[in-house]
Amino acid sequence: MDLSGFYSLMAVTCFTLVGLWWTVIERHPRWKADPLRRRLAGGVYLSFLLPGLMSTFAQVDAGNPLIWRSSFTVAAVVGMANTVRLIGVDRGTARGPFRRSRWLVVVVYAVIAVLGLFPGIASVVGGTALQAASIALILLIVLAHGLAWEFMMESDDTTTKASD
Template sequence: MDVSAFYGIVSGLSFTLLGLWFVVADRHKDWFLVPVRRRMAYVVALHFMLPGTMSVLSLVAPEIPAVWRIVFALCGVAGVTGVVLIAQALRDEYGRIRLAGITMAVALPIYIFVIVFALAPQASGFTGLQPRQVEAILIAGIILLGLHAAWFLTTEPAPAAERKEATTEA
């Protein structure tokens, strides 16, 4: 498959998942009463928003590598920032690693690799793949982690203290 075709498909998939996530988040307004859940919902959205943005903007000028490289590096920085913020919030709020926290810990190096391969595309040489192919694999990983984080957030019951806080604020 042509890398450009892959990015075309992924941009549509990512924005579709983002739209579906907005519907889910709208049905769980109680998440937004608890800061750590609100942040987690946002990071899940980032896991769909950033791959979609990277994919669609990589198609703008595929013959000019600087375009996709800058976009990927900036989106990678946004992803790292989001993951670090939620990791800190999870640690502060719960004092332990939850399954969703592990997903975020896996996402951090993936976003770092997005930045590395965008800023130093020659680093992909050891893989035998072109830089945009390596980035495509990383983007698929981000989407997969976004799906996992969405699953954890929607199925994991809130701790008793969180449920109590949400009901007293409502």
């Protein structure tokens, strides 16, 4: 698959997942009332939205790498900041392997930011920056799926008790 096809498919997939997540949230109105659950649900939302945005920007103008590089860097910084905040909120209450390993999301976003800032670094592994970033985006989506699953499988009283 060429990179254009990959990023097109990734964008469509991510925005579809955003829409599905909206449906999940709509079916759980208690999540909106609990500040911790609302933050965690927002984290899942961004986990699908940011890779979708990056994938869309990667397709804007192949001849102008500044577009994808700046959008990947900004989105990665937003993703890192949000994830670090969620790690602090979730500290001591994380039960599943994905929530306990949420720090990996920060690492993947950091890799994306570095690729946006210094695309030549990808040549170390024999590829382009957009190829390396595509692998990082796949990892982000896998982690997002795990985080969404664990969040949805918690009982309603688990998170509320942890936030008291």
